[in-house]
Amino acid sequence: MPCCVRRPLRLFPHARALRNTKIRHLSTPRAPGEPIDPLHYAELERINRSRRQGVLIWAGGATAAAAYLFFWPDEPKAAPTKTNAPLSPSYFTPATISASETTGPNSKLIQLTFPPHLLKSSADDSFEFRPIWSIYVKDDAIQVERAYTPLKGIDQDGRMEFWIKRYPDGEVGRWLHSKNVGDPIEIRGPVPTWSWKENEWDEVVMISGGTGITPFYQLLHHVFTKEPSESSPKTRFTLLHSSRAPDQLPPSTMLETLKNYSRSQKDRFSLRLFVDSRQSESGSSHIDLFLTEGRIGKAEIQHALDPKTSSGWGKLFGSKPSEPEKTEKKVMFLVCGPDQMISAVAGPMGRNLRQGDVGGILGEMGYKPEQVWKF
Numbered sequence: 001m002p003c004c005v006r007r008p009l010r011l012f013p014h015a016r017a018l019r020n021t022k023i024r025h026l027s028t029p030r031a032p033g034e035p036i037d038p039l040h041y042a043e044l045e046r047i048n049r050s051r052r053q054g055v056l057i058w059a060g061g062a063t064a065a066a067a068y069l070f071f072w073p074d075e076p077k078a079a080p081t082k083t084n085a086p087l088s089p090s091y092f093t094p095a096t097i098s099a100s101e102t103t104g105p106n107s108k109l110i111q112l113t114f115p116p117h118l119l120k121s122s123a124d125d126s127f128e129f130r131p132i133w134s135i136y137v138k139d140d141a142i143q144v145e146r147a148y149t150p151l152k153g154i155d156q157d158g159r160m161e162f163w164i165k166r167y168p169d170g171e172v173g174r175w176l177h178s179k180n181v182g183d184p185i186e187i188r189g190p191v192p193t194w195s196w197k198e199n200e201w202d203e204v205v206m207i208s209g210g211t212g213i214t215p216f217y218q219l220l221h222h223v224f225t226k227e228p229s230e231s232s233p234k235t236r237f238t239l240l241h242s243s244r245a246p247d248q249l250p251p252s253t254m255l256e257t258l259k260n261y262s263r264s265q266k267d268r269f270s271l272r273l274f275v276d277s278r279q280s281e282s283g284s285s286h287i288d289l290f291l292t293e294g295r296i297g298k299a300e301i302q303h304a305l306d307p308k309t310s311s312g313w314g315k316l317f318g319s320k321p322s323e324p325e326k327t328e329k330k331v332m333f334l335v336c337g338p339d340q341m342i343s344a345v346a347g348p349m350g351r352n353l354r355q356g357d358v359g360g361i362l363g364e365m366g367y368k369p370e371q372v373w374k375f
């Protein structure tokens with residue numbers, strides 16, 4: 001159902017207020033020059049939880065109000081739908097599911113294809129498609145939209161690939177997982193999440209949990225396959241990624257690509273994977289040198305910045321890892337993942353989708369707000 005069609009409201013007032021807040025915020029396109037839209041997983045989850053609590057609180061004794069509200073038309077707040085129109089952040093337009101593959105107990109790789117004749121000829125290279133960007137997918141059954149990050153951007157045939165997690169009670173993730181190849185899906189975008197600037201930083205350290213790896217995959221794919229190798233030779237990248245268990249790690253196609261970057265670009269990219277427990281690992285005798293059991297902590301972050309002096313040998317013989325060279329190197333930390341992980345690494349997000357102070361491990365290490373971006 002198109003968003004702009006007026007439809008009877010079936011929610012209670014409190015729930016409606018929260019829902020409209022969300023839709024209004026998420027669907028507001030960013031004007032050129034405006035600060036980047038600071039959307040992030042944690043805030044979306046907070047809004048959703050709050051909405052659900054609201055429904056429960058209001059449910060008792062609201063029958064009469066519900067009968068009234070059922071016939072009270074909802075104000076159309078969300079972006080409209082246009083067919084046969086180029087991709088845009090300000091309206092939805094149809095794409096098609098062109099592939100869908102189960103990659104773990106609750107994750108899928110889903111490919112969407114947008115009609116190539118509606119792409120601008122150089123869409124892939126144009127400014128708005130520079131990393132890191134996402135698109136919004138609309139679940140048209142319940143008029144809710146969620147952001148997803150194309151792993152490799154968009155190709156000239158209009159294909160975008162996503163790694164998408166399904167939460168047990170999540171709305172759009174479950175809905176997307178239930179879709180089949182050939183089904184239409186309405187999308188809008190690109191919506192910028194964070195702007196990569198060539199040669200701006202000496203070190204970019206990316207710390208992710210679960211599907212929080214997707215924005216970083218997009219950035220690395222761009223840097224190592226699209227930028228000429230001489231364009232930002234100054235920047236060194238580290239990706240510290242954690243998943244709960246081996247079977248919840250990103251799919252092997254993603255991991256192999258990242259491992260290949262780290263082998264072929266030894267001086268520019270290093271990858272470390274963490275799992276809370278290796279128990280669900282298959283019985284293969286293959287040793288994954290990239291994989292460690294445990295959480296990403298201060299030592300791992302220090303090691304990312306200064307691999308020579310805080311090596312395993314140093315720790316073994318009791319020498320202290322050296323403090324990062326904050327003054328000499330221009331460092332940027334990007335953190336994306338579940339709420340608790342963001343808080344532990346960089347402190348909680350602020351109110352109203354703001355970044356908040358730098359806390360957690362990075363706060364302890366003395367990093368400043370301009371050196372940390374929480375997704």
Ligand SMILES: Cc1cc2nc3c(=O)[nH]c(=O)nc-3n(C[C@H](O)[C@H](O)[C@H](O)COP(=O)(O)OP(=O)(O)OC[C@H]3O[C@@H](n4cnc5c(N)ncnc54)[C@H](O)[C@@H]3O)c2cc1C
Binds near residue numbers: 040163171173
């Ligand atoms: C810029 C950006 C890019 C993103 N890119 C990706 C990506 O590439 N891949 C990806 O998988 N995700 C991505 N996300 C996250 C995605 O947008 C959604 O937030 C996520 O898929 C969850 O949406 P949902 O509708 O499935 O779940 P929701 O309905 O929003 O539920 C979210 C959370 O609430 C919990 N919940 C649901 N029901 C209840 C209940 N009754 N009580 C308590 N808790 C409940 C769920 O278990 C889940 O933990 C991105 C987010 C942003 C902001």
